[in-house]
Amino acid sequence: MTLELFNNEFHLITGQLKSYLLRITASVPDAEDIVHDTYVKASSKLDGFRGESSLKTWIFTIASNIAKDNLRAQKRWVENVSDICREEAMSNPAFFGEAMHIRATSPHGAFEIREHISFCFTCISKSLPLEQQLCIFLKEVYEFKIGEIAVILNTTEAMVKYYLHTGRAKMIHIFDGRCSLISKEGICHQCSELNGIFNPKQKFQEELVKIEMARAAEIADKETLLDLRMKIVQEIDPFESGASELQLHHLEHNRNVMEKYV
Amino acid sequence: MQNGKARTEKKTFSRETSVSIDIQSDPAIIWKLLTTAQEYPRWNPTVISIEGVIAKGNKIKLKSALDPKRVFKLQVKEMEDGKKLVWGDGMGTRIYTLKGNGRGITNLAMSEKIGGLMFPLFASQIPSFDGSFEQFALALKKEAESIQSLSK
Numbered sequence: 001m002t003l004e005l006f007n008n009e010f011h012l013i014t015g016q017l018k019s020y021l022l023r024i025t026a027s028v029p030d031a032e033d034i035v036h037d038t039y040v041k042a043s044s045k046l047d048g049f050r051g052e053s054s055l056k057t058w059i060f061t062i063a064s065n066i067a068k069d070n071l072r073a074q075k076r077w078v079e080n081v082s083d084i085c086r087e088e089a090m091s092n093p094a095f096f097g098e099a100m101h102i103r104a105t106s107p108h109g110a111f112e113i114r115e116h117i118s119f120c121f122t123c124i125s126k127s128l129p130l131e132q133q134l135c136i137f138l139k140e141v142y143e144f145k146i147g148e149i150a151v152i153l154n155t156t157e158a159m160v161k162y163y164l165h166t167g168r169a170k171m172i173h174i175f176d177g178r179c180s181l182i183s184k185e186g187i188c189h190q191c192s193e194l195n196g197i198f199n200p201k202q203k204f205q206e207e208l209v210k211i212e213m214a215r216a217a218e219i220a221d222k223e224t225l226l227d228l229r230m231k232i233v234q235e236i237d238p239f240e241s242g243a244s245e246l247q248l249h250h251l252e253h254n255r256n257v258m259e260k261y262v
Numbered sequence: 263m264q265n266g267k268a269r270t271e272k273k274t275f276s277r278e279t280s281v282s283i284d285i286q287s288d289p290a291i292i293w294k295l296l297t298t299a300q301e302y303p304r305w306n307p308t309v310i311s312i313e314g315v316i317a318k319g320n321k322i323k324l325k326s327a328l329d330p331k332r333v334f335k336l337q338v339k340e341m342e343d344g345k346k347l348v349w350g351d352g353m354g355t356r357i358y359t360l361k362g363n364g365r366g367i368t369n370l371a372m373s374e375k376i377g378g379l380m381f382p383l384f385a386s387q388i389p390s391f392d393g394s395f396e397q398f399a400l401a402l403k404k405e406a407e408s409i410q411s412l413s414k
Contacts, residue, residue: 158288165409
C-alpha cells in the first residue's frame with residue numbers, strides 16, 4: 001500500500017476513530033493524541049500491513065492497543081458516576097457558569113436529550129471492565145464483526161462473545177436501576193434536570209416522546225431498550241453534533257471528578 | 263451420561279454428589295464463566311456471592327443459596343486452563359471438569375465429595391446437594407449457550 005492511499009483511507013476513518021477513542025478514554029486530549037500516535041505508528045509500518053484484515057480493522061487494532069496501554073494504568077469509573085459528578089457540579093458554580101456561556105454562545109452548545117443519553121452511556125460504560133467496554137463500542141456502535149473485534153483486541157471470538165454478553169448484561173442492569181427514561185424505579189433524572197436548566201421553555205415530556213427508546217420504555221424488553229440506547233449513541237458524532245461542545249465540557253468535568261474519586 | 267440429573271452416593275464417612283451436562287458452547291466460554299467470581303450471582307441462582315479471585319492457591323469466600331447465612335472459606339486447589347478446576351476446604355472438595363467433543367459440544371462434569379471421620383455425626387444436618395447441582399448445571403448451560411449463540 002502506498003502512503004498516499006493510506007493517507008486517504010486514514011482520513012476517511014479519522015472521525016470514527018476519534019469518536020471511538022473519546023468514548024473509551026472520556027478525554028479529548030487523549031483521543032487526539034492516540035489518533036496522532038496511531039497515524040505515526042501505522043504509516044511507519046505500512047510494510048507490515050498484509051491485507052489479512054481491512055485497513056480499518058488494522059488501524060483500530062493499533063489505536064486500541066495504544067489506548068489499552070493507557071487505560072490499564074487507570075482505574076475504572078463507578079456505576080453511580082452521574083450521582084457523584086452531579087454533586088460536584090452542584091457545589092461548583094463555575095461549572096454551570098461555563099456551561100451556560102457555551103449554551104449561549106457556541107453553535108455546538110445546544111442541550112439535547114439524545115446527546116445527553118449518549119454522553120451518559122460513555123460515562124457509565126467506563127465502569128465496565130475494559131474488555132467489555134471495548135467490545136460493546138466496537139460491535140454495537142462501530143459495527144465491527146465479532147471476528148474483526150477478536151483481531152482488534154487480540155483475543156478469540158469466544159471471548160469477544162463473552163465480553164459482549166456480560167457487558168450488555170451489566171449495562172442493562174445499571175440502566176434499569178438508574179435511568180428514569182426507561183424505568184419507573186430509575187433514580188437518575190439528570191436528563192430532565194439539565195433540560196430544565198438549559199432549555200427552560202421546553203416541555204420535557206414533549207421532547208421525550210421524540211425519542212424511540214423513551215416511547216418504547218413500557219412495551220419493549222430490556223435488551224431492545226439497550227439496543228435503542230446504543231442506536232442513539234451510534235447516530236451521534238460527539239465532536240460534530242449540535243450539542244458537542246456542551247457535552248464535551250460536561251465530559252471533561254466528569255473525567256476530572258472521577259480521576260480524583262476512583 | 264447424566265444429562266443434568268444429579269446423583270448422590272452415600273457412604274459411612276462421606277457423601278459424593280455429581281452431575282454432568284452437555285453444553286453447546288466453546289469450552290473457553292464455560293471456563294470463563296466458571297472462573298470469574300464476581301459474575302456468578304448474575305447467571306447462577308445457587309450462588310449468592312463469591313469474593314476473591316479464582317486462581318490457583320487463592321482463597322475465596324462463597325455464599326451459597328443452600329445456606330445463605332454461612333460463608334464457605336475455600337481454597338482453589340487446582341486450575342488446569344480450560345479443563346479442570348478444584349476448590350474446597352477441610353470438609354469437602356468440589357471438582358469441575360470440561361471435555362470438548364470437537365464438534366461444538368462441551369461436557370461439564372461437577373462433583374463434590376464431603377466427609378471425614380466426624381462426618382456420621384452431622385451427615386443428617388447437611389442438606390441434599392442434588393437440586394442445587396442440577397440448577398447450577400442448567401444455569402451454566404443456559405448462560406454459555408446464550409453467549410455462544412451471539413450473532414457474528
